[in-house]
Amino acid sequence: MGTAGVIGLVLWLMLGLAGAWLLITGRKLVFGLPRDFREGWPVRIYGLAYVLVAAFVAYEGYRASRGLPVPSGIVFIYGAVAFTVLLVILAAWDRRRVARSARPTEGLPS
Numbered sequence: 001m002g003t004a005g006v007i008g009l010v011l012w013l014m015l016g017l018a019g020a021w022l023l024i025t026g027r028k029l030v031f032g033l034p035r036d037f038r039e040g041w042p043v044r045i046y047g048l049a050y051v052l053v054a055a056f057v058a059y060e061g062y063r064a065s066r067g068l069p070v071p072s073g074i075v076f077i078y079g080a081v082a083f084t085v086l087l088v089i090l091a092a093w094d095r096r097r098v099a100r101s102a103r104p105t106e107g108l109p110s
Contacts, residue, residue: 005061005064005065008061009058009061012054012057012058012061013054013058015050015053015054016050016051016054016055016058018047018050019046019047019048019049019050019051019052019053019054020047020050020051021047022043022044022046022047022050023044023047023048023050023051024047026041026043026044026047027043056076060072060073060076
């Protein structure tokens with residue numbers, strides 16, 4: 001593993017540590033913890049995703065440094081792209097739904 005590989009591994013491990021912080025605390029800020037689990041669950045989901053992705057990339061980097069084939073990297077990239085497209089579609093759909101419900105109804109007596 002060259003210098004670039006070590007730097008990349010350190011950066012991914014830092015991302016994993018940040019994800020572990022989000023997963024444990026449920027807060028973006030250093031101060032305070034959420035009052036209950038329901039308050040911080042969206043941040044915990046992102047934290048879990050950060051930890052899993054960082055662990056996967058670190059493991060694949062280890063396999064690549066040993067000269068082992070890494071075909072799962074290709075599957076991961078396609079999965080990440082598909083998941084990103086799904087999130088964009090869901091966000092656009094939600095924005096459209098909120099805009100439609102906020103629009104005043106015309107022609108109805110009040």
